[in-house]
Amino acid sequence: QVQLVESGGGLVQPGGSLRLSCVASGFSFSGYAIRWYRQAPGKEREFVAHISPNGAITNYADSMKGRSTISKDYTRNTVYLQMNSLKPEDTAMYYCKVQIGVTIYWGQGTQVTVSS
Numbered sequence: 318q319v320q321l322v323e324s325g326g327g328l329v330q331p332g333g334s335l336r337l338s339c340v341a342s343g344f345s346f347s348g349y350a351i352r353w354y355r356q357a358p359g360k361e362r363e364f365v366a367h368i369s370p371n372g373a374i375t376n377y378a379d380s381m382k383g384r385s386t387i388s389k390d391y392t393r394n395t396v397y398l399q400m401n402s403l404k405p406e407d408t409a410m411y412y413c414k415v416q417i418g419v420t421i422y423w424g425q426g427t428q429v430t431v432s433s
Contacts, residue, residue: 319343319422321413326427329403337398337427339413346394347371349417353387353398355409355429365411366398380406403431 325337339351350369356362366377366387375387386399396413410426 321424323424323427339396351396357409
C-alpha cells in the first residue's frame with residue numbers, strides 16, 4: 318500500500334536549519350510529483366514546496382523561496398526538504414503528500430519548532 322513516512326523535524330533556534338525526509342513506498346516513486354505542506358496550530362494546512370516526477374521542476378511557497386530546497390533521491394525513494402534561516406513562524410507540523418489518480422495520500426507528519 319502507499320505509504321509516506323516523514324522524519325527530521327525537531328527543535329531549532331531561529332536562523333538554524335533542518336532537513337526533512339519523506340520516504341515513499343507502495344507506488345512508482347519516479348512517476349509522481351511530491352509536495353510538502355505544513356500546518357500550524359489553529360491554522361489551515363498550507364503548501365510549502367513541490368517537486369515534479371522527474372525532479373526537473375520545483376516550486377515553493379513565497380514564504381519559503383530562497384530559504385528552502387526540495388529534492389528527490391531515487392535510490393532511496395526519498396524526498397528531502399532542506400530549510401535554512403528558519404523563523405519562529407515556520408513552526409508547524411510538516412507533511413508530505415502524493416496524489417495518485419483521484420486519491421490523495423498523506424504522511425503522519427514531523428514537527429518543526431523554531432524557538433530560542
